[in-house]
Amino acid sequence: MKTSFYKCISMLFILFVISISCTSEDRDYIAPLPEGDYSQGVFILNEGGYGYSNASVSFLDVDGQDYSSIFSGVNQMTLGDVAQSIGLYGDNAYIVVNNSATIEIVNRYTFEYITTVSSDIMNPRYIAFEGNKGYITNWGDPNNVADDYVAVLNLETHLVEDKIPVVEGPEKLLIYDGTLYVAHKGGYGWGHTISVIDLLTKNVTSSIPVGDVPDDMLIDDGKLYVISSGKGDYTLDETPGMLHKINISDNSIEKTLTFPEKRHPRFLDINNEMLYYTIDNEVYTISTDDFVLSETPLFSPEDDGLDLLYGFKIHNDIIYLADAKDYVSKGAVFMYNLRGLLQNTFLVQIIPNSFYFNNI
Template sequence: MKNYLKLVVVFAAGLLLQNCTSDDREIIIDNPPPSGDYANGVFVLNEGGYTSSNASVSFIDDSGEVYNDIFYAVNGRLLGDVAQSMAFYEDKAYIVVNNSNTIEVVNRYTFELITTIENDILTPRYMTFDGDKGYITNWGDPADTTDDYVAVLDTETNVVIKTIPVAEGPEAILNNNGTLYVSHYGGWGYGNTISVLDAVSESVTSTIAVYDVPGDMVIHNNDLYVLCSGKANYTGDETLGGIQKINMVTNQVTDEIVFASGVHPGYLQIDNNALLYTLNREIYRVDFSDFTLPTAPLFSTISQNVGVLYGFKIIEGDIYIADAKDYVSNGEALVYNLQGQFKKNYNVKLIPNGFYNNN
């Protein structure tokens, strides 16, 4: 969940879910894959309903079989409240559980629980690694604009050893050879900066001004590309969205694509020589050789009846789309090729939001 309004929407949906009696609420334990583990496939993170503590993980193996609720199946307990993201380090998977204020550490192949990280974790969002340390963005108390930070984790002990204060609403975090870039989506507010952190000194070394509500970031050559959604109309202070190109040597914006008023893109991915971004239920392509606003989408998901495009990832030449439906029904994972041709869909669990390749 990306801001306060979405929290309210999903919370309301969660109340509906708590009052429903459909089979969507049942936990059906799948048998593990024939190999006995969860290698060679894609994890689907299912956010679950806000305050419902029904987050889960699905696994799509390379043969196309789907295994739902694998954390529960292996460990005999629920994952928690709002699964936000997942990150891999060596043979471990770190599952960031936002509203439970925890990070569940499991073996990425067996999914057996190793430990739960709770200390110095408060409203965690995303995670990356440098050397033997992990770096986790935290909103802190979302109502407090001054307590946000990046937690530094010792991956040997899985203990937070330091916190680095940053601006409000740290979201995505990327590592470029020991330089960490943090987009400030804004938490319950609206951010407009990128923090640059040095992994050696574990301090903020620079701040880059960008358009409002920066989220996804990707790296191509020596440039950082940042997707900024802009403030939406419902804020009463609508602003323009854009994709900005930042030279990572100078930390200066060198080029940009500006969207029209009222146009607010959602997610950003990279495919070799192009950027792909989402706008509502459509996907657009921008070639690096022609960094201009496309006139037409690459493809639309409307014909597959996607309700809410809630996750977007390119994995091994395929585009994965998460459909959150109506936030109260179980979702779907849809797969397209890079030309936008639909290939297959998979039934997963409540509010899928991300895909993680375990090949």
């Protein structure tokens, strides 16, 4: 009995020491993932055909299972006409539907409908977030070059509380250190600037000249990289594509690369100090240090059956490509490693255009 008693005392002492040594200050707390059918995976936005109201969202989960039309499947309602982009922020997903002139807000983990924003929204394009505000680029009336703006959405009330006037054709936007950068492709015209907006005053403080039709941009290590397609030959006023490296401390252009004649880049992303960009159906790379255009592509997805490269993103060392096919058939997704070797491909819905990553 005495031996058993001391054994019990010893065990209690050991448990006490363990409980003291494993406090919350000494170990990392791993928060549980949010619950919902779409808590982990990739959203693929399918814009659908113009005028057909057949926009949709597909989903690829972490086990490699793909699902179609999750918005309508969950909510028993259509998404709308021409889904342009998605913004993920907080617990919500904000789906920008261009031709329907709406922002459809859903829970990003369950995809259950929350509300629709339609007031003070006109031809919306893209959305970015800061604090409790969402900033949405709007073309306004595409035939009016003077009514374009960035709508300021209150994320708590879901109301547009302000508009920031900008020049024609605002498209993609990003926020860095209290500053909003807006690329102007030009709407029905041809833009060639980046607006710089102070979010505190909501004023355009400067305009950075870039190449015609700035398609994509990103910020890395204090530099703003902007890729511009240039005007195509169909405009009868063809201009070259360009890639700019801009110092965001003073908005000065450090270097400009001009693409060869008839070569019009479109998408841009970065991974480990390497820029990846696309021309037609090919993927190229360029070092942010050397900053010299590549003469040969990293890989050509056409060899694997891709018909029309329409969306591009890199995440967790995987290159995602959207294939719009012929704009009326089901589109496809192609996934590659960073060496350009095909990892996976699957069908989605009509005209896939972009990828959004949820907890992966």
